[in-house]
Amino acid sequence: xxxxxxxxxxxxxxxxxxxxxxxxxxxxxxxxxxxxxxxxxxxxxxxxxxxxxxxxxxxxxxxxxxxxxxxxxxxxxxxxxxxxxxxxxxxxxxxxxxxxxxxxxxxxxxxxxxxxxxxxxxxxxxxxxxxxxxxxxxxxxxxxxxxxxxxxxxxxxxxxxxxxxxxxxxxxxxxxxxxxxxxxxxxxxxxxxxxxxxxxxxxxxxxxxxxxxxxxxxxxxxxxx
Numbered sequence: 744x745x746x747x748x749x750x751x752x753x754x755x756x757x758x759x760x761x762x763x764x765x766x767x768x769x770x771x772x773x774x775x776x777x778x779x780x781x782x783x784x785x786x787x788x789x790x791x792x793x794x795x796x797x798x799x800x801x802x803x804x805x806x807x808x809x810x811x812x813x814x815x816x817x818x819x820x821x822x823x824x825x826x827x828x829x830x831x832x833x834x835x836x837x838x839x840x841x842x843x844x845x846x847x848x849x850x851x852x853x854x855x856x857x858x859x860x861x862x863x864x865x866x867x868x869x870x871x872x873x874x875x876x877x878x879x880x881x882x883x884x885x886x887x888x889x890x891x892x893x894x895x896x897x898x899x900x901x902x903x904x905x906x907x908x909x910x911x912x913x914x915x916x917x918x919x920x921x922x923x924x925x926x927x928x929x930x931x932x933x934x935x936x937x938x939x940x941x942x943x944x945x946x947x948x949x950x951x952x953x954x955x956x957x958x959x960x961x962x963x964x965x966x967x968x
Contacts, residue, residue, distance in 0.1 A: 770814075781813060785909040785930050787898055801828065816900070816907075829901050836893055836917065858885065861921045874957040877928060883918050884947045892918040892949040894942075896933075897925070916949065932959040 783789045788801040789812060797806040799815060801824045806812040815821055862882040869875050883892060897913040899905075902925075912930040917923040933940065934954040943950045 782909045783809060783812070786816075786900065788900070801825070825901055826903070829897075832895070836895065856920060857922050858920050859922060860924055861916075861918070863916075863924065865926065870954070872957060874934065874954050875931075875960055876952060876954045878950065878952040879914070879916070879926065881916050881918075881924070881949045882947060883921060883949060885920070886947065887919040890919050891944055892916060894951060899930070914951075916951075918949070929955070929960070931955040 788799050790798045790800055792798055797809060797812045798804070799806070799812065799821065802815070802821055804815060804820075806815060864880045866878040866880075867875070868878070881892065886892070894914065894916050897915055899907045899909060899911050899913065902913060910930055911927050913925045914928055915923055915925045932955065934956045936954075939954040941950075941952045
């Protein structure tokens with residue numbers, strides 16, 4: 744940006760930006776920073792169409808550049824869309840609970856009180872080919888009768904606790920009357936082949952073992968729980 748030839752500034756003095764120019768300069772710097780630090784290939788709502796423009800599958804908007812799309816993801820419309828999608832998925836998870844009569848539903852809803860987080864353990868390993876794996880063991884000794892623990896994966900763009908980081912995703916576990924817990928894991932492609940993604944629910948313990956596809960693994964920051 745030309746800092747010398749502003750009205751009222753001396754030649755060679757650099758000049759002082761007005762508020763509008765400062766805002767445009769800041770917006771451009773943030774756009775360039777976002778392009779350098781974001782991996783759009785891991786954004787589930789980013790799509791490049793046959794015309795060479797970019798689409799947001801969540802908000803159904805068109806963008807001429809990647810920078811324009813990234814600016815859109817920080818805007819209120821996209822953030823509200825992420826919040827709405829998260830609520831819809833939460834309702835879908837609740838709908839998977841075993842069906843009961845209306846009277847028992849009311850009794851169950853009124854008497855359910857969260858009793859805290861379950862105990863858990865995480866083990867990291869790898870197989871003979873070098874493919875990395877994670878094993879989660881969640882303890883639910885006081886789980887509500889008839890309930891089976893549930894899990895789901897969440898994009899970093901869906902959560903509201905931390906700034907979105909496309910290098911990570913979240914694995915959530917839920918079971919009444921315990922609080923839902925989440926683990927921050929690398930956003931590598933998960934191997935869904937036979938014996939590569941296994942769950943087991945027995946004696947008050949829910950186990951989940953997953954393998955990452957070796958080709959997609961990269962060196963990133965350590966795993967965080």
